[in-house]
Amino acid sequence: MVGVWRCLNNRKRKTKSADAFFMDHQNEIHIGKIIESIMREQGRTNKWLAERICVCPPAISKIYKKKTIDANQILLISQALNVDLFQYYSKFLNLPDITK
Numbered sequence: 001m002v003g004v005w006r007c008l009n010n011r012k013r014k015t016k017s018a019d020a021f022f023m024d025h026q027n028e029i030h031i032g033k034i035i036e037s038i039m040r041e042q043g044r045t046n047k048w049l050a051e052r053i054c055v056c057p058p059a060i061s062k063i064y065k066k067k068t069i070d071a072n073q074i075l076l077i078s079q080a081l082n083v084d085l086f087q088y089y090s091k092f093l094n095l096p097d098i099t100k
Contacts, residue, residue: 028067029088031074036064038081052080 039049046060053076063069063077078085 029092030067031069031085031088032064032066034085034088035077035081038083042081044081049077049080053077 039046046057050057050060053073063073074085
């Protein structure tokens with residue numbers, strides 16, 4: 001995915017795609033940044049997501065700062081955004097292909 005130009009707060013700002021936030025500087029997943037990026041790509045607000053996962057809007061800002069969050073919360077957010085957030089973790093699995 002490539003970053004796209006979006007107009008935010010009446011000024012142009014380049015935003016990064018979720019894949020750009022896949023890894024932090026220590027080669028670890030930062031799921032909060034991935035969620036924040038997907039929210040921006042979809043044009044969603046913190047209030048919109050908060051209503052769907054039954055938390056207050058300020059809690060969404062806190063999620064963006066977290067490197068890890070509870071699996072159940074990842075599931076709820078995945079369902080709300082219609083995105084498989086677990087795929088970012090699956091990329092690290094080196095499992096044999098059992099379909100062969």
